Amino acid sequence: MVSYLLEYNFISAAMIIGIVIMLIENRKERPYGTEHIAIIVLLLSVIVVNTEIKEWFEKVIFDENVNYRGDSAMGFMYLRSAVEHILFPMIAYIELLLIAPVKKKYVLFIPEFIVIVSEVMNLCGLKIIFTYDNHLKYHDGVLFLLPYFVGMIYLMLLLRYSIGFLRAKKMSKGIAVVFIVFLTLLECYLEAAYIVVDLMDEIVALDVIIFYFYLVAIYQSETKIKLRTSELELERSRRLLTLSQIQPHFMYNSLTSIIYLCDKDTSRAKSALIDFSKYLRKNVDAISRQGLVSIKEELEHTKVYLSLEKLRFDEDLDIEFDIKDEMFMLPVLTIQPMVENAVKHGINDSENGSGKVVISTEEMENYHKVSIMDDGAGFDVESLAKLDESHVGIANVRKRLEDECSGELIINSAPDKGTECIILIPKEYGDENSGN
Template sequence: MSTIHEIINNNFISVAMIIGIAIMILENRKENPHGTDHIAVIMVLLSVIVVNTAMKDWYMESVYDPRHSYEGDSIKTLLYLRSAIEHILFPMIAYVLLLLVAPVKKKYIIFIPEAVLIVEEIINLCGTKIIFHYDNHLEYHDDLLFLLPYFVGMLYLLLLIRYSIEFIKKKQMSKGFTVIFIVFLTLFECYLEAAYIVVDLMDEIVALDIIIYYFYLVAIYQSEMKIQLRTKELELERSKRQLTISQIQPHFMYNSLTSIIYLCDKDTKKTKNALIDFSKFLRKNLEAMSRQSVVDIKEEIDHTKVYLSLEMLRFEDELDVVFDIKDDEFELPQLTIQPIVENAVKHGINRSESGCGTVWISTEETEDSHKIVIKDNGAGFELDSLKDLDDSHIGIANVRKRLADECGGELIIKSVPNEGTECTIIIPKELGNEDLGN
């Protein structure tokens, strides 16, 4: 227990940071952000270094006797092993961090400097002292290749800087500057130790580096999850749009075919023209399944005119249509006007007491929006009935939803029984410019 107490007491900050990293990894184990495995490996390596250093500190403070000669003593061999492990693991952490940060393809080639260091440390441990040695009183001394561990670690740090510059060039600013900050922090700590301003802070700095980058990984993961969620939402929304269009099409086809059937026995030439209009109409609705979600207002008006030409075959002189197009320089969700006009004809004019009437279609531009008004003098209805729309009114609900989803627009309906209905479509200019087609 006393040994554990000494380890924690002498390395409290390092131990606390390692525990913090472990808690963060456990907390995010289900999400498992990219790079968590590398962070876990670094945490293990850092833990080994902390315990390794703490055991030496404990021995030197509690057991070591400067008057005793340790020649041939096993503790001297253990100190050699301890120093070799420390020399190997710090560059190893930098190597794993490099694998975590950068898209390294030739991992084995980049490992060569670390492999050379491991071989040299084994040689130093088992035979010729070329990196460091301990004298009989366990004093540490540098030898010819004493800078090799620092050189290998510095090489990996320079590679990190190189990749971080590439990240910045690729506009991955947050990643690039995060890596640069980590490298700067590590190099600054090396300078402080070389100048004897601080001593033995590398463990804490490495732990801090890992915490910083792990927070970055978690932030990136959360950002990616938001993007994926938004993408799924958009895909779902597009599926709903396609479903919406497929729901509207049967109404179009039914009404058009009814008009053509009604005309067949009366006028062959008109029937031919009606079939041409119907083919145009059908083609438009089939194209709507694969085309962009918004179209020019002129195209919507033309499509509505084709529909009305078919309906007027059945109504003949009982249906009058008036167009007043003052604004024709904007876009709106496809199949927006026609379903409302269809409702005006089917549920307004057709159900009026006289069975005849007029539909007015107008557009105008206001300071902050484009406005479309579809008005009829048909049967009208109680507005409270809108919340109980049946399948025959499904076009209204679809248009309202698509306006809101695709351009932030709205559909305002006013109606008075036996007087008529007025539907106003408002498309905000700002939202229309930014969001249409997204």
């Protein structure tokens, strides 16, 4: 029997083994439809073994001169044919379960149920589908087309849903199902025209392989999308955490300055408290803010921040705004953290603790440009690769620029030469009329 299996059903057996190997390989991932494919492989294996036993019996044991009436061999042939008639439509039914967008899928089983009942009735003696004579010659019954008709119903349903997928622009799924139906119908035609014989096993196995590869590809694609979504959510969480971190030293310095002004200049103290409230509100709002904000809004928040820093630095901090372009959008809290770095690490760390910060904007050919320049201490740009947590604002701004508007942050600096931070916003993302 093994030799006959290898000789006459080698391709079917090889395909089944290949599918089993793929199922085992993907057992941990378990793509959607794996259980259905496993059942189909089991049914297909039964069909192949069933066909092999028949061929082995006909070539080794069968004798056309023997009267098999009442012999166990006749019972086996009846059972074998009934199993084959039931399983082929069953495989098409299970394939249909994988893609049919219907809630009451048990309705789809009704045609297959009719086949099963008819085959059982045929085995019980009604002989309505097929019969064997005394010499085991197969003869069609009145309903001999029933199993093929039911199989055709499932194939037509598969074709119908595949056309629906194509109309819904689910091209890969639609094409995969259309190709499976085409292969099966082509094989049926070739066998009906006696061009080929007994290739249904191979065609069904090939159908299963094609559809399983499709399922694995879809699973991998969905996994990549989920992974990317998870990464974006994680990055957003990190961004929100960073945005929610208000530097304690700045709060302490601002409150200390306000307390001092309460005794010296109550009017300025009141104004400073209003600015401090605006600053806190902006930072808190930024935690839940999505999308881009206008450059005007960012500059307004930066001015509020600088007004608070002026309480401490007074004349030691000189601020200049050179705004030539104010019709674009950028990520929230992009400019203020860079200005804060300029004040904290540029001006405050300079030799005399004083200096100038210039904030400018201009429209370029392909970009909106923001420049934050100070004449403070400066630093070695190569040290950016080793920034500690106190410089997390730079990495955060750079990351959000890349993710939210494909923007770019360029930092030019040298010790004792000051620093210039350049923010470039592509026009296709940053223009106020771009829809962002």
